[in-house]
Amino acid sequence: MREPWLVVDPKVVVGDPEFGCAQLLWCRLEDIEAQGGLDHHFRLLTEAATLDPERARSWTLARCVDYWLWGVGVGLTNDPARCEAIINWLVEEC
Numbered sequence: 001m002r003e004p005w006l007v008v009d010p011k012v013v014v015g016d017p018e019f020g021c022a023q024l025l026w027c028r029l030e031d032i033e034a035q036g037g038l039d040h041h042f043r044l045l046t047e048a049a050t051l052d053p054e055r056a057r058s059w060t061l062a063r064c065v066d067y068w069l070w071g072v073g074v075g076l077t078n079d080p081a082r083c084e085a086i087i088n089w090l091v092e093e094c
Contacts, residue, residue, distance in 0.1 A: 018056040021045060022063035026082040038089045061090050 024045060025032065032041045042060075046053045068083035 016055065016059060017049060018051050018059045019063070021051070021056045022060040022067070022086070025060065025086055026064065026067070026079060029082045029085060038086065039093075057090060057093070061087065064090075 021042070025038065025042070029038075032038060035041075042056070043053075045051070046056050064083040064086045068080045068087065071080035071083065
């Protein structure tokens, strides 16, 4: 008999690993802000995973803008606000 849940929200595992940073940030934004902020956690993430920080920033910006626009269009409330906060942080960093 097959299990009812094989995976939850599977992600592609081929390509730039930096692509995955955005989702890790927007899914835990409230915890991240309460425990050291985006600067601290982004640095920890890129260092621990040996990622290129600039490439990770670029992918994070692109994915957050994309998800933000999609989320606003379909009526989401929390995720677009999280993406907006990350976008603002990235813009301030530049």
